[in-house]
Amino acid sequence: KPKAIIPVDLFGLPARYRLIDKIAKKYNLKVIEDAAQSFGGSIRDKKVGTFGDIAATSFYPAKPLGCYGDGGAIFTNDDTLAEECKAIRIHGTKTDRYNSERIGLNGRFDSIQAAVILEKLTIFDEELEMRNIVNDNYRKYLNNAQYHPKEYQSAHALFSIVLGSNEKRNTLINRLQKNKIPSVVYYKFPIHLMKAFEYLGYKKKDFPVSENLSQTIVSLPMHPYLTENHITSIIESLKDNE
Ligand SMILES: Cc1ncc(COP(=O)(O)O)c(C=O)c1O
Structure with missing residues (x-):
């Protein structure tokens, strides 16, 4: 049984979220925005990354906002979801770095890449x-x-x-x-x-x-x-x- 829709904002253009949201609502599905190519885009004044329940982007060099290696970010308005994502990022740990509370992975963003993104964000x-x-x-x-x-x-x-x-x-x-x-x-x-x-x-x-x-x-x-x-x-x- 489907649980979520993952619209992809292909080539930089946001997907048709108004229509997708209707379908999601009708079938009780979550919406996960793939904003890897569209960071910086918008629909009217609503920015990419704010559509759906959660959104992810990529900072791979070929992307609109690229670092010099691998990187990315997740956006959500939901505090619980944010906490879970942070835990997944560091091997499922929350308060104790050596006690995994759930299955996670190494999803840390290298400091050197973060420094590149901070600079590139200014322009x-x-x-x-x-x-x-x-x-x-x-x-x-x-x-x-x-x-x-x-x-x-x-x-x-x-x-x-x-x-x-x-x-x-x-x-x-x-x-x-x-x-x-x-x-x-x-x-x-x-x-x-x-x-x-x-x-x-x-x-x-x-x-x-x-x-x-x-x-x-x-x-x-x-x-x-x-x-x-x-x-x-x-x-x-x-x-x-x-
Ligand atoms: C639409 C889309 N989604 C996801 C990805 C994956 O991004 P990353 O390789 O940074 O995980 C890419 C990049 O190739 C992409 O273009």
């Missing part, structure tokens, strides 16, 4: 605005990027476009590569087709939208320091594709 708003500008610049030339509903603010973790076919996508990736422009496919396999989830019994064509996207999507360079000149040369390489 985070500025960097978000810069990502916004990069996004706007791309969209002057491209109309096949992720749809952003009005009043949804993306954290622009990635800038992904969808091509007409798998062949077109692959030709484009090769061309970008020749011009030394990095691109990545997020994601090559939808979860239901991954080996680890074979046991669930799903097969090809069960989720045609995800399957089609996995064949046709590609992510272009996205970071706050991409200049208009960079974008112009990326766009030139894309045009060569036609």
Whole structure:
């Protein structure tokens, strides 16, 4: 029996929490927000990390707020849940470091990575605005990027476009590569087709939208320091594709 919904704020865009909350309420499910790609995003004035019963983000370097190694954070308004998460972080211990009260793990955030995040937080708003500008610049030339509903603010973790076919996508990736422009496919396999989830019994064509996207999507360079000149040369390489 399902216990929770884990919406993923893919590419930086918050999920449709208003609709998800309705389903959660109807079936008495918890909502766990995967904000790994969307830290900094919002819906109207409500910030990512505040949707759902609990939220988690990642500070992996490729994320909107990244440290120089591994890291992450959990957000919740529920004090009991917060205490339990803190315990899980240090081998399930609460008051006595050498007496585990529940099963936990080592989820400590390295001090050196925390120092990086504290510094990067001071320029985070500025960097978000810069990502916004990069996004706007791309969209002057491209109309096949992720749809952003009005009043949804993306954290622009990635800038992904969808091509007409798998062949077109692959030709484009090769061309970008020749011009030394990095691109990545997020994601090559939808979860239901991954080996680890074979046991669930799903097969090809069960989720045609995800399957089609996995064949046709590609992510272009996205970071706050991409200049208009960079974008112009990326766009030139894309045009060569036609
Ligand atoms: C949507 C999403 N969820 C979870 C994760 C996992 O983050 P981490 O590797 O920091 O645990 C990632 C990062 O790859 C992600 O993009």
